[in-house]
Amino acid sequence: MGIQFFPRAGQVLVCDFRGFEAPEMIKRRPVIIISPRLPNRGEIVTVVPISTTEPLRELPFTVRLSKNYHPDEDDGLACWAKCDMLMNLSIQRLDGFKVGRRRWQYPQLTGDDLQAVRRGVLFGLGMGDLSPD
Template sequence: MAIQFHPEQGTILACDFRGFESPEMIKRRPVVVIAPRLRNRTGLCTVIPLSTTEPKKIEAYHYRLHTSPLLPAPYDSPSHWVKGDMIYTVSFARLFLLSNGKDDRGTRIYDQRVIDQSDLLKIQAAVLHGIGLTRLTDYL
């Protein structure tokens, strides 16, 4: 079920990128919320995608995010690569809480994880590199 609220910065969610065109993101994958809720921008959230595949060549716009404990399957890798050059503002309809299955009563259990501030700052720096604003990383 899609989210109905703007999550805090640093929250890890799943995003359904279906309907986009390759070489854009085209499948469901984990993302990190990188922007706060903005006034007068209802139903939209700015995220950065994560990948379990290490880039062929690591650039300044990549960042290795270690996730402990592991994210729920199928994203259960000890680390993920931030793709700081692929920032997206998407509808809440594309965003989902990560699910850890169900409890004994059949109620879904959600992984509502927020990364720490130091990781968020490194992700924001990767995004600045990815959009050609490298000089601004000195101010983070």
């Protein structure tokens, strides 16, 4: 059904990627909202997907998060933000994590994790030279 609110930057939601074509993502997976609410963009957000599959190589656009934000999984489960797979999507593709009957959670990244993901996005777009580090 999709969320009925505009999410904040740093919130972790579930995105339904059905309708995309392989090799694009084609399943439900957690994503990080990285965009603030922008004028004339009330229905679109910019997201970075999260994966529990360890990257083959350490690259500046695959950011290891400090914890797993999925409410039904162990916080210690390693996960990475795939900052090279940045997407603009309708909020109708997004949902919270269902944790009970009529209960949803909308986890929020720590400030350090959000900053690291935004830095990774710069590298994923080939603009790592703009990173302040």
